[in-house]
Amino acid sequence: MIFYKFLIKRAIEAFLVIMAELIIVFYLANIAAPNPASVWAGPEASPEQIQIVTELYHLNQPWYIQLYYYLGNFFTGKWGISPLYQTPVISLIEEYLPVTIELAIIALILKIILEISLGILSALKPNGLLDNSIRVVYTITRSAPPFIVALLLLLILSYYFHVFPSSYYMNPILALHESKFYIQIGGHKYYFWFIDNMPILNSLLVGDIPAFVSALDHSILPALALTLFGFGGIVRLTRNSMLEVLNTDYIKTARAKGLKERIVITRHALRNALLSSITLISVIFAGLMQGSLVVETIFNYYGIGYLVAESLLNLDTPTLIAATVVITIVVVISNLVADISYALLDPRIREAL
Numbered sequence: 001m002i003f004y005k006f007l008i009k010r011a012i013e014a015f016l017v018i019m020a021e022l023i024i025v026f027y028l029a030n031i032a033a034p035n036p037a038s039v040w041a042g043p044e045a046s047p048e049q050i051q052i053v054t055e056l057y058h059l060n061q062p063w064y065i066q067l068y069y070y071l072g073n074f075f076t077g078k079w080g081i082s083p084l085y086q087t088p089v090i091s092l093i094e095e096y097l098p099v100t101i102e103l104a105i106i107a108l109i110l111k112i113i114l115e116i117s118l119g120i121l122s123a124l125k126p127n128g129l130l131d132n133s134i135r136v137v138y139t140i141t142r143s144a145p146p147f148i149v150a151l152l153l154l155l156i157l158s159y160y161f162h163v164f165p166s167s168y169y170m171n172p173i174l175a176l177h178e179s180k181f182y183i184q185i186g187g188h189k190y191y192f193w194f195i196d197n198m199p200i201l202n203s204l205l206v207g208d209i210p211a212f213v214s215a216l217d218h219s220i221l222p223a224l225a226l227t228l229f230g231f232g233g234i235v236r237l238t239r240n241s242m243l244e245v246l247n248t249d250y251i252k253t254a255r256a257k258g259l260k261e262r263i264v265i266t267r268h269a270l271r272n273a274l275l276s277s278i279t280l281i282s283v284i285f286a287g288l289m290q291g292s293l294v295v296e297t298i299f300n301y302y303g304i305g306y307l308v309a310e311s312l313l314n315l316d317t318p319t320l321i322a323a324t325v326v327i328t329i330v331v332v333i334s335n336l337v338a339d340i341s342y343a344l345l346d347p348r349i350r351e352a353l
Helices: 002-032 037-041 047-056 063-074 089-124 129-143 146-160 199-205 209-227 233-246 249-256 261-278 281-298 304-313 317-345 347-352
Strands: 182-185 188-191
Touching: 002 063, 002 317, 037 047, 089 129, 089 199, 089 209, 089 233, 089 261, 089 281, 089 304, 089 317, 129 233, 146 209, 146 281, 199 209, 209 281, 233 261, 249 261, 281 304, 281 317, 304 317
Parallel strands: none
Antiparallel strands: 182 188
C-alpha cells in the first residue's frame, strides 16, 4: 500500500513537472516571437492573410490567453499546424520522435557495453596504468562540450577518413516502408506507426537489407557521439561497486575455495556490482534524449532534436513547444522509471517508504 502511495506521488510530481515546463516554454516562445504571424503566413502573404493567421492562433491576445486556448487543444491532440512544414504538428512528432528513440537506444547499448567493460577493467587493477588511463580518457570526454566531441568525430571519421556518412539517417534514394504489422479491432486496422518511422527496425522487419545496412551505417557516427555524451558515469560507478564487492567476505571465501578468478569475477562479483549500474539506465536514457538536440543538429539526423532546432531557427512556435514538451515527457517518464527501479531493487529504499 505504501509503495502505491509512493508511485502515485511520483506520477503527480511528473505531471506537474511536464505542465510547468510547458508553461515556461510557451512563455519564452511568446517573448522570443510575440507576433510571428507575418513569418507563419509566408513572405508573400497579404495583410488579410496575416490577419487570418493572427486570429487563428489568438496572437492578438495576451500570452496567458493564448496559453489557455493552447492547453485546451493540447490534451485532445490538436497541437496546431506547423507554419514551417505546413503539416499537423502531431504528424511531425510521430515522424521524428521514433528516429530519436531508436538512435538513443543504440547509443544506450553502446554506452552500457563500453562503460561497464571499462569499469570492470579499472577495478581489476586499481590505480594501475590501465585504470589511470581509463580515468584520464573519460575525464576528458566528460569535460569536453558535446558539440566539440560530435564535430571532432564528424571531422575525423567522415571528412578525413570517410569511414561513415556525415548526415541523414539513411541514403536519400532509399525510403521507409509501410509497416506490415498491425492489430485489427472491430474491422479497423491499427498500424504501428512508431515502428514505421524507425529506419533500422523498419527496414529490418520488412526485409529491405540495403535500407537496413544504409540506416545502420548512417546511425553509427551520431550514436557514437551520443554515447560519449556524459561519458564516464557508469565507468566510475561500476569500478567503485566492483572494488567494494571484491573486498567482501563471500568473495574472499570463493577465492579461498580455489575457484578460478574468472568465475569469481563473472559469477559472483560482477552480478552484485552491476545492480547499481542497471538502475541508472533510465536516467542515462533521459540524458541521451536531451543530448539528441546537439547531435542531431550537427549530423543533420532527422530526429526530434533536429526538429526542435529547425523550429527554433524558423520561429515555428507550435512545433517548438510540442517537440520540447514531448522530449520532457520522455525524460520525466525515464526518471520516473528510475525512481521505481530504485524502490524495487534496493531494500533500503523499500524500507524507508
